[in-house]
Amino acid sequence: TQLLEQSPQFLSIQEGENLTVYCNSSSVFSSLQWYRQEPGEGPVLLVTVVTGGEVKKLKRLTFQFGDARKDSSLHITAAQPGDTGLYLCAGEPGGTSYGKLTFGQGTILTVHP
Amino acid sequence: DSGVTQTPKHLITATGQRVTLRCSPRSGDLSVYWYQQSLDQGLQFLIQYYNGEERAKGNILERFSAQQFPDLHSELNLSSLELGDSALYFCASSVAGTGLKTQYFGPGTRLLVL
Numbered sequence: 001t002q003l004l005e006q007s008p009q010f011l012s013i014q015e016g017e018n019l020t021v022y023c024n025s026s027s028v029f030s031s032l033q034w035y036r037q038e039p040g041e042g043p044v045l046l047v048t049v050v051t052g053g054e055v056k057k058l059k060r061l062t063f064q065f066g067d068a069r070k071d072s073s074l075h076i077t078a079a080q081p082g083d084t085g086l087y088l089c090a091g092e093p094g095g096t097s098y099g100k101l102t103f104g105q106g107t108i109l110t111v112h113p
Numbered sequence: 114d115s116g117v118t119q120t121p122k123h124l125i126t127a128t129g130q131r132v133t134l135r136c137s138p139r140s141g142d143l144s145v146y147w148y149q150q151s152l153d154q155g156l157q158f159l160i161q162y163y164n165g166e167e168r169a170k171g172n173i174l175e176r177f178s179a180q181q182f183p184d185l186h187s188e189l190n191l192s193s194l195e196l197g198d199s200a201l202y203f204c205a206s207s208v209a210g211t212g213l214k215t216q217y218f219g220p221g222t223r224l225l226v227l
Binding site: 040041042043044045048088090099100101102103104105106 | 156157171216221
């Protein structure tokens, strides 16, 4: 069974600060996805990284896939209260297992004005 | 709005009972996925259907079953319910074909077993 360890579990910061969320595994994934989930809603895909070493930017969010495709990070620059939410990483094993996403436990981010 | 609809939004029932959760995928999507989200287990993949047939299975209990109908909507049946089955149940859908496809999640059904 492939596992994804996500850290930290909770993050409470002030507006304007930077933060990084980590997602680590001992298994190789064909792709790594990051989702954001708000209360009462389903997860919404932010980004998918598929190539080892890949870096993707989405405004103030920077996503990186590890060279060995076992880990990923999400960095937020100058966090804003609107960034508050649950951030989830999910790995896709690929091969015949496309669609069988393995999710990390999530990081609850709170950005205080 | 992801385009995926789930009903009911909330469900309260008793232990030992059986419930059915319903999901309508986005227009044109052939794949449907079911997930369970609980505080202790996080978000876990249960099962995937593609065009009416089971495609992949995850950590789905034997008391749980699912199916996808010809009109592509899907139902997740939970029977002999236990307190530990209380959770959020999400359905997601994606376009047809193999390989990496974006999954679009519905708003979920919150199940409370008393």
